[in-house]
Amino acid sequence: MRSIFFEDYRIGDSRDTWGRTVTEADIVLHAGQTGDFYPHHMDEEWCKTQDFGRRIAHGTLIFSIGVGMTAGEINPEAFSYGYEKLRFIKPVHIGDTIRAQVAIGGKRDHAKRPDFGIVSESLAILNQRDEVVLACEHLLMVRKRGGAEA
Amino acid sequence: MRSIFFEDYRIGDSRDTWGRTVTEADIVLHAGQTGDFYPHHMDEEWCKTQDFGRRIAHGTLIFSIGVGMTAGEINPEAFSYGYEKLRFIKPVHIGDTIRAQVAIGGKRDHAKRPDFGIVSESLAILNQRDEVVLACEHLLMVRKRGGAEA
Amino acid sequence: MRSIFFEDYRIGDSRDTWGRTVTEADIVLHAGQTGDFYPHHMDEEWCKTQDFGRRIAHGTLIFSIGVGMTAGEINPEAFSYGYEKLRFIKPVHIGDTIRAQVAIGGKRDHAKRPDFGIVSESLAILNQRDEVVLACEHLLMVRKRGGAEA
Amino acid sequence: MRSIFFEDYRIGDSRDTWGRTVTEADIVLHAGQTGDFYPHHMDEEWCKTQDFGRRIAHGTLIFSIGVGMTAGEINPEAFSYGYEKLRFIKPVHIGDTIRAQVAIGGKRDHAKRPDFGIVSESLAILNQRDEVVLACEHLLMVRKRGGAEA
Amino acid sequence: MRSIFFEDYRIGDSRDTWGRTVTEADIVLHAGQTGDFYPHHMDEEWCKTQDFGRRIAHGTLIFSIGVGMTAGEINPEAFSYGYEKLRFIKPVHIGDTIRAQVAIGGKRDHAKRPDFGIVSESLAILNQRDEVVLACEHLLMVRKRGGAEA
């Protein structure tokens, strides 16, 4: 656990995560966790009759794994505020390997809380062909160094 | 499976889902699916020393369950385009019971594809005290009835 | 949730469910839930030496999935009484896709409770080659419309 | 693995299994395996408003666990033919501890296969108050010792 | 449950277990249970660039399954004291089938408790090519028959 304050975030800083192969077991477990058993995710025979041809991972699965992969060291000065512009860009199939790229995209003051700022991180999930499959903007609320003294 | 076209969506239409109690098992399974074992979710002793006092469900868990709860009948004319304004408003703890409310919030043409429109649904997840714990705007891309003939 | 009374059930009415591909993960999870790690389900090498040649899904797994697939809208006037003539007709292997067919097979008064009747549903689980792999008769205890007034 | 032939089964022979406490995790995992997220199993708040007062384990969960608990030594001369008179007699709640009792209830020749007989086992699942919560009759098809030579 | 006392163990006695195919689902579940998402276990693309070429099961998974496979009848006079010389000898990949061999390797008095002795079991996990993939020595603390009277 290491404190990183609002002032410490630098626009353009980026990091990559390790990769993870999306498995049939992941999809089965995510259906079980969410209750979404749509045939797009669960019925290989029906999928064969569709344009996409094979089972597709749930969008919430790829989002959840992607966010989880970026969970590194804990910053006690920050907490997750929300997400913007979450887009499911390409389907992820069983056997695809995904990884995440995070880049600091912007910083701004918080409208109502002078001791906090909003940091936006661009999160992109890529597959083994370097195609972006999911993108979103993560909003972090981060304490200001000065704000801590206020 | 029943076709609902862009023209069929009416702003203001809404629906409620059944509820679901968020369990310790859900959190354990979500940590296992995402790899996020932060002490906020997993370490009851550490949580006792924090303001929030108890383990908190992952934001992606509540989002995934909430989206899953709204998965009803399949509409072959629509697919999920993405989400906007995803906000984690209140913590969800073990034993809380959540349900989802979906309301048609807006409709607009798709900029590049004249045969499709964008429908936005407001999704709110509420707990057993009727407090909104998570909110977001779901964007659906829906085929136009006329568009199907174009 | 919509009330369907004993009088509303019509013999011969039937419905089909979506399909679901039975995965290796399903078998692993079911072994884990039941404690049945027989080599018929878990040991691919031993299975190769047997007539059936490949791992077989547990009968209770196919029954549980099949019953789960038929869980549609909730009828507050009915509850499950039990099952008759449950038969495991053909093995289900990893990668098979199953679906369920339910047909109202019979109706009779309840011997001791005049305000209830017994509805029997024929449940058949079929694979992707339209072979019945499991069949059973589901007994529902359903409130009579008149009975509600008695 | 030890061969037990049709002639070896004796009516009245019985055995008891170890017990197992049914947990919230079991219900969450069974909902996830079957897709049955009915509020009877998943929504503690709604259950409080009903006569039964608390979440109820799925009938297929208790059946699956009960059958799994009786899986002891493998008998290569027998295979499961099916079940009769499966009845859900009392609800099982989180924290209840169940065990199984199996008794040889009957034996008869197989109508079409002279080298096999049908053995019926009475299976009862009991809770920690010795109440039967589920009962059924298990049909085993078992090779005859003489039949093996026929 | 059957009492086996220290005096009853005979050096050289051995037993084999049934086999079990290690699945992708097992690895996914073990990563989820332990939080170890190292690319050696989870990232098929990265593994292709390494000498070992494919995902490898966690050592603790093979150890846990192997120990679990040897759990047979309960001996109320014995309890597990610990393990020595645990070695991960060969990698286990998805689809390998493992089984365990247990042999009584040694017996000695317990230094401080005259009513107990230490029995050491040699545990070897083998794959389908009869290669030892994991070996260890299991120490059991077992009550002496005489000691029970002391």
Next chain:
Amino acid sequence: MRSIFFEDYRIGDSRDTWGRTVTEADIVLHAGQTGDFYPHHMDEEWCKTQDFGRRIAHGTLIFSIGVGMTAGEINPEAFSYGYEKLRFIKPVHIGDTIRAQVAIGGKRDHAKRPDFGIVSESLAILNQRDEVVLACEHLLMVRKRGGAEA
């Protein structure tokens, strides 16, 4: 991923991990992964009749979680060789919170491979009362800096 060579390890260096509350779900999942459904882990009613009074987590569960908790940054110059002196010192019950302490305990040359050394780490798992519940010695095979040039 950062290279740490044999020469870089310093005896006495130590690190602590985050904590993790051991849940009923963890035990249920570990029974399911290993097939060990002994009543010590699964039957609360039977446990009440024993000295230990409550369900106990599997030793392999605590070992697996403990090892997993210490998995930090990947060192490409090291791999796990095995474990010594694994001891289950105190039972872990549902709701206990465990954490791991790792200290470099010793270093020695490898008998047959001059380019490698053996580093032994002392691993202790502690509960929320700072009691050691499990201890072992982890052997790492680590490349020598000089050895890399040999």
